[in-house]
Amino acid sequence: MFNFLKGLFRENPIFVLALGLCPTLAVSTQVVNAIGMGAGVIFVLIGSNIMVSLLKNFIPDEVHIPAYIVIIASFVTIVDLLMQAFVPALSTSLGVFVKLIVVNCIILGRAEAFASKNNVKDSIVDALGMGVGFTVGLLIISLVREVLGSGTITLFPMGDFEGIIRIPGLYDAPARIFSLSPGALLVMGFLMAGFNWLLSIKKKNKEN
Amino acid sequence: MKNKLLDMTFRLTLICAAAAFILGIVNIVTEPVIIERKRIEKEKALKALSDGDHVGEIQLPANSDDLHNQLMASLMEHGVIGSGDELDEKELITSIYPVDKNGEITKYILQLEGSGYGGKMILLAVFSLDGSFVKAKLMENNETPGLGKKAEDSLYYNMFEKKGTSEDPVPVSKRALSDSAAEAISGSTITFNGISKALALGSDYVKLLGGKN
Numbered sequence: 001m002f003n004f005l006k007g008l009f010r011e012n013p014i015f016v017l018a019l020g021l022c023p024t025l026a027v028s029t030q031v032v033n034a035i036g037m038g039a040g041v042i043f044v045l046i047g048s049n050i051m052v053s054l055l056k057n058f059i060p061d062e063v064h065i066p067a068y069i070v071i072i073a074s075f076v077t078i079v080d081l082l083m084q085a086f087v088p089a090l091s092t093s094l095g096v097f098v099k100l101i102v103v104n105c106i107i108l109g110r111a112e113a114f115a116s117k118n119n120v121k122d123s124i125v126d127a128l129g130m131g132v133g134f135t136v137g138l139l140i141i142s143l144v145r146e147v148l149g150s151g152t153i154t155l156f157p158m159g160d161f162e163g164i165i166r167i168p169g170l171y172d173a174p175a176r177i178f179s180l181s182p183g184a185l186l187v188m189g190f191l192m193a194g195f196n197w198l199l200s201i202k203k204k205n206k207e208n
Numbered sequence: 209m210k211n212k213l214l215d216m217t218f219r220l221t222l223i224c225a226a227a228a229f230i231l232g233i234v235n236i237v238t239e240p241v242i243i244e245r246k247r248i249e250k251e252k253a254l255k256a257l258s259d260g261d262h263v264g265e266i267q268l269p270a271n272s273d274d275l276h277n278q279l280m281a282s283l284m285e286h287g288v289i290g291s292g293d294e295l296d297e298k299e300l301i302t303s304i305y306p307v308d309k310n311g312e313i314t315k316y317i318l319q320l321e322g323s324g325y326g327g328k329m330i331l332l333a334v335f336s337l338d339g340s341f342v343k344a345k346l347m348e349n350n351e352t353p354g355l356g357k358k359a360e361d362s363l364y365y366n367m368f369e370k371k372g373t374s375e376d377p378v379p380v381s382k383r384a385l386s387d388s389a390a391e392a393i394s395g396s397t398i399t400f401n402g403i404s405k406a407l408a409l410g411s412d413y414v415k416l417l418g419g420k421n
Contacts, residue, residue: 085238
């Protein structure tokens with residue numbers, strides 16, 4: 001349980017470790033992108049953590065980074081091909097950032113720091129915690145940015161629901177800056193500060 | 209020492225081979241689905257770009273040597289390529305679709321390849337017989353969301369509208385754009401360069417086709 005929860009709060013990849021910020025800032029313009037990217041990262045994290053943990057005694061130390069990259073790149077390619085085939089709209093929307101999951105520091109970081117030293121079960125729990133922590137972080141940022149910057153919440157279309165919730169008042173007069181790069185940095189900065197403030201209060205309470 | 213090196217090489221090769229095998233299986237499953245999806249997307253795009261008129265398909269003309277020289281001269285004149293530079297139009301114009309109304313060709317849709325920030329871009333562009341640009345749709349691309357991806361929006365192409373005639377060529381540099389258009393492409397200049405050069409090539413090519421089927 002500790003391995004799972006640490007990814008959500010104490011070692012949240014976005015707000016505490018500040019890892020994988022490039023795709024975080026780039027794809028957080030819509031909630032649907034955050035869900036897609038989060039799902040992709042969780043899949044790759046779990047897959048690569050399992051493989052690295054299983055092969056930790058087989059992979060020689062001298063070539064462990066190239067070996068990890070081959071494993072991670074394989075899972076990313078699987079995600080990319082599956083997205084292109086079955087969720088093309090999401091694949092188009094995420095564009096090059098799906099392929100760039102290969103160089104996402106969270107994934108290589110967990111393979112190096114955790115999966116290569118722990119058993120498969122713990123590695124899966126760690127991957128789930130980190131992946132969910134990343135997805136939740138991405139969801140919060142994209143929700144703030146999309147609501148303020150476009151006045152919408154974009155989800156997957158289902159049946160009669162076209163997939164877009166329009167927020168009255170904001171849809172007609174959105175604060176466009178939140179959809180743009182400066183808005184991404186602003187939202188990220190404020191949320192990071194808020195998250196660290198909450199963690200510091202929790203820490204103080206524990207000490208008292 | 210030698211044995212250790214061989215051992216490392218063997219283990220890494222084994223991991224790569226296993227990865228390649230798994231990716232091969234995934235590719236076998238997804239490839240037909242992706243090809244079919246792209247075919248349907250292209251069909252829909254051609255239908256939308258032709259405004260419902262009949263769309264045919266022609267091959268690049270066989271007597272293309274003469275046409276190639278004329279095209280290079282025209283591209284040089286419009287600043288698309290430098291003096292003495294060459295490009296192979298057969299690699300960059302991959303399909304030609306004449307659009308006809310009652311048997312008479314009214315415009316051409318060209319499938320063009322451009323080079324963007326994320327690599328190859330494929331776009332379908334409509335030109336009138338005089339080479340003037342009508343509209344376009346960016347198909348395959350790996351451009352950056354929020355920046356180069358803006359080229360997927362039909363409004364992006366307003367800056368090229370009716371450009372491409374002999375008097376008013378397709379703008380291929382930021383300087384040739386209005387202030388608002390230049391501002392709109394800031395942050396995605398490489399995408400603009402790739403698209404504008406592909407459209408300029410298409411425009412000059414259509415002019416040389418001269419309405420032939």
